[in-house]
Amino acid sequence: MFLITLQGNEPIFEQIITQIIRFIDLGVLNPNDKLPSVRMLAQELGITPNTVVKAYQILEERGYVYTYQKKGVFVCGDMKEIDSQHLEAEFLQIATICMTSGLSKEELKKLIDEMEEK
Structure with missing residues (x-):
């Protein structure tokens, strides 16, 4: 689902943020859809979990996602x-x-x- 480039100038966490926002804008991700777990996405992309955590935290600060304790990260409803x-x-x-x-x-x-x- 996510594609990142390790050779580009854009940091990996920003690439993740950009792709999630684009998926939301295009309707690929809808309100209350669950995002991949930090561990799963990090494994899938071959990156550290901290990079995914940083991307998810920034998305949450910007109001794109919310975290439901012990359940995961979800797309916000007020699009x-x-x-x-x-x-x-x-x-x-x-x-x-x-x-x-x-x-x-x-x-x-x-x-x-x-x-x-x-």
Whole structure:
């Protein structure tokens, strides 16, 4: 289910986070679906359990998953709020890239206004 690259620049825990968020966005993972156990995913990917723990903790902090003691890690149910937060984070990242590439704040606002009119 999960694919990681050991040669890339992106840390393994971030690759896991990105894939789980993508699976949620695509509907592959649904609210209350159980994620693989830390030990199982670590074994499957050939990584340390601490890496999986870190990914799951960050996902929980961001509101994508919740931990049910002794039962496992599950996908959260309120996906509208999560989608909104995810989109806002992506927009801020894109806006930052645009502005560091020379696009002014006014030009960025103009582009957004033009999109709203369509």
